[in-house]
Amino acid sequence: MKKTNWIAVDWGTSQLRAWAIGLDGAVLDRAASADGMGGLTQAEFEPALLRLIAPWLGDGPTPVIACGMVGAKQGWVEAPYRAVPCQPGAAVPMTPPTQDRRIKLHILPGVSQDSPADVMRGEETQTAGVIHENAAFDGVLCLPGTHTKWIHISAKEIVSFRTAMTGELFALLSQHSVLRHSVGGDDFDRDAFDTAVGETLSRPERLAQSLFTIRAEGLLHGQSNAAAKGRLSGLLIGADLAAAKPYWLGQQVQIGGAPALVALYARALEIQGVQCLTRDSETLTLAGLRLAHAKLTEAP
Amino acid sequence: MKKTNWIAVDWGTSQLRAWAIGLDGAVLDRAASADGMGGLTQAEFEPALLRLIAPWLGDGPTPVIACGMVGAKQGWVEAPYRAVPCQPGAAVPMTPPTQDRRIKLHILPGVSQDSPADVMRGEETQTAGVIHENAAFDGVLCLPGTHTKWIHISAKEIVSFRTAMTGELFALLSQHSVLRHSVGGDDFDRDAFDTAVGETLSRPERLAQSLFTIRAEGLLHGQSNAAAKGRLSGLLIGADLAAAKPYWLGQQVQIGGAPALVALYARALEIQGVQCLTRDSETLTLAGLRLAHAKLTEAP
Secondary structure (H helix, E strand, O other), X not given: OOOOOEEEEEEOOOOEEEEEEOOOOOEEEEEEEOOOHHHOOHHHHXXXXXXXXXXXXXXXXXXXXXXXXXXXXXXXXXXXXXEOOEOHHHOOOEOOOOOOOOEEEEEOOOEEEOOOOEEXXXXXXXXXXXXXXXXXXXXXXXXXXXXXXXXXXXXOEEEEEEEEOHHHHHHHHHHHOHHHHOOOOOOOOHHHXXXXXXXXXXXXXXXXXXXXXXXXXXXXXXXXXXXHHHHHHHHHHHHHHHHOHHHHOOOOEEEEEOHHHHHHHHHHHHHOOOOEEEXXXXXXXXXXXXXXXXXXXXXX | OOOOOEXXXXXXOOOEXXXXXXXXXXXXXXXEEOOOHHHOOHHHHHHHHHHHHXXXXXXXXXEEEEEEHHHOOOOOOOOOOEEOOEOHHHOOOEOOOOOOXXXXXXXXXXXXXOOOOEXXXXXXXXHHHHHHHOOOOOEEEEEOOOOEEEEEEEOXXXXXXXXXXHHHHHHHHHHHOHHHHOOOOOOOOHHHHHHHHHHHHHOHHHHHHXXXXXXXXXXXXXXXXXXXXXXXXXXXXXXXXXHOHHHHOOOOEEEEEOHHHHHHHHHHHHHOOOOEEEEEHHHHHHHHHHHHHHHHHHOO
């Protein structure tokens, strides 16, 4: 393997991912573990990182640039939020000391919004990646996931953003609520999804009752699990889109994340007449971390 | 103890409750266990019941009248739904055989609605209790809980009803989501509750984003756990009320259930200008079961 020039790290609540980057900026190797921030005490961060990246280290200190929940209050070291409006690519990382001299750690801060109160950690780095690719981009970046982010970008800045707990609600309802009996299996009915998105978007006040109807339709009318799953996903993404309407209506929209989920959001927005550019989230994260690395090395 | 004339049973998903009723109709004794329908196989129902009521049994067969999930497909024996509109007090119970000759079992059926698809098991018995007390009642019975029911009653019939998963959503979000960090403790801020109810009622489309704001307000502005809990409860009850508006607007409303939860719904409705009669759910359940017992004994 070529010599690792620096190491890119995306350290979320449930996952730790790392990439070895060569002198030419190419990815030489990648690794991931379940050592997310949520399961670690303060003293466990450095060993968890070294378990993953030790094979890539030489004698000299290798820069490690990390974004995500690793910078939260319960993380390795707190990297205080920067408030909007701010340029996500201009962040100054925290550089806490490490026990192991083979690494030099840089933790990127998250971004906060005072009102409506909101926070992000990690998504600002993906946003920096989007802006770095296209400095003139004026529009919205949607990052669906456990906590879906809607980020308004203008003049290289994050102007405002909002979070919806869409992925977490879907997981809780489909795994732990009475609806778990209805949505089992891998099949997904796209027509049921489309209909449900439209229902919540046009009548958002009905959501509280629509959810239980998924159960009742199964008991009374033999609704398939695929239709139930499509409806649950559609009702929740419809609720997300209803709340985020000021973000996507009449805007340029890019969507980044896991491909299947990105496709659902793109489909839902397309039905509303919004054409979206879909992005791979690893590409965006690495673009943002590369930018942070470039800033470090160009510093006087 | 006086001789038990019959035994009233409310058998839900997570709880089994029983009352020994005397010849004069008074409650002689009561008992409860965690042997809810959700945790029992078909063969375990009779032993679970006998563990609870054996001390009340004499030699002859004692009638046992049960309502709730015990009559579901996964219950002791399925008591098929009756479709709305129907008189909840006129139900004919299932009488499955029992191993133990000291009891004669009667299981009351639930009620279903074809469109919008909805089901209830147990709440129809409380509704029968309300109607039995006041045959002229024309209005709405709200039964908040894990699955809140809104039941339109007219001319002694259940005309229509709807279910919202409000209690289950509150439990999942406060125990298993990222909001669990924010809502710990027993304190509850009533002003935060009132504000949140009004927010969801006036802008139901914002719910998806309002939930995460609870977390962000704690991180950024030191929002107390009491305020966070009040807000979470208010947002969800507001969403319930938004969906149920056709049920409570301009209607006579009675609310039955656990006193603290009944008080919250009554408060939320009062702010909307709706005066409610609050009811004790045990009283309603027993009234409905007494009515079912009376029907059995008056039969030819």
